[in-house]
Amino acid sequence: MLGCSGSPLAAEIIFDQGLGELFVVRTAGHVVGPEVLGSVEYGTNVLNCRLVVVLGHDSCGAVAAARAAVAGEPPAPGYIRDIVERVTPSVLAAQAAGLHHDSDVIDTHIRHTVDLLLDRSRVLAQQVAENLVGVVGLAYHLGKGKARLVTSHGIPEATLPTLQRPPRD
Numbered sequence: 001m002l003g004c005s006g007s008p009l010a011a012e013i014i015f016d017q018g019l020g021e022l023f024v025v026r027t028a029g030h031v032v033g034p035e036v037l038g039s040v041e042y043g044t045n046v047l048n049c050r051l052v053v054v055l056g057h058d059s060c061g062a063v064a065a066a067r068a069a070v071a072g073e074p075p076a077p078g079y080i081r082d083i084v085e086r087v088t089p090s091v092l093a094a095q096a097a098g099l100h101h102d103s104d105v106i107d108t109h110i111r112h113t114v115d116l117l118l119d120r121s122r123v124l125a126q127q128v129a130e131n132l133v134g135v136v137g138l139a140y141h142l143g144k145g146k147a148r149l150v151t152s153h154g155i156p157e158a159t160l161p162t163l164q165r166p167p168r169d
Contacts, residue, residue, distance in 0.1 A: 003055040004030045011055060014140060023047055029062025030054055031086040032116045041123045044133050052133060056110040057140040063106055066091045110137040110150045128154035
C-alpha cells in the first residue's frame with residue numbers, strides 16, 4: 001500500500017486490518033522516488049504481496065500546495081518544494097483536461113502515481129503483465145469513510161471488494 005502520509009487515518013484502520021497485515025509505504029502526496037519503488041518491489045518480490053494499492057484522499061495538502069504553486073503563489077520552502085514539484089505534473093494534466101474540481105485533480109494524481117510505478121519499475125510492470133500482481137488506485141473520502149476505485153491494472157474490477165471503513169463499536 002502506497003498512501004499519503006498526511007492522511008489522518010492509517011490504512012490498517014481504513015481496511016480493518018491488524019498491525020503487520022499490510023505492507024505500507026507513506027509519503028506526502030504519495031509521491032514516488034527510488035525509496036518508494038524499492039519498497040514496493042520488496043513488497044511484491046520478498047513479501048509476496050499480490051496487490052499494490054495507491055491510496056489518495058480528499059483534502060490532500062500536497063495536491064493543494066501544488067495547485068497553489070501552479071496558480072502563482074510563492075514556492076514552498078525546503079524539501080516541501082520537491083514534493084510540490086512531484087505533484088505539479090498531475091495538477092497540470094488535470095487542468096489541461098479541463099478538470100478543476102478537487103476530486104478530479106486528486107483522481108488525476110492517483111492515476112499519475114499508478115502510472116509512475118508501472119513506468120519506472122520494470123519489476124512491477126513485468127509482474128502485472130504476467131498477472132502475478134495487480135495495481136489499483138483508490139480515492140478515499142475521509143468524511144464518508146469510503147474508498148472509490150480510480151484505476152486498475154492487472155486485476156479485474158469486478159473482483160475488487162466494496163471498500164468502506166468498518167463501523168466503530
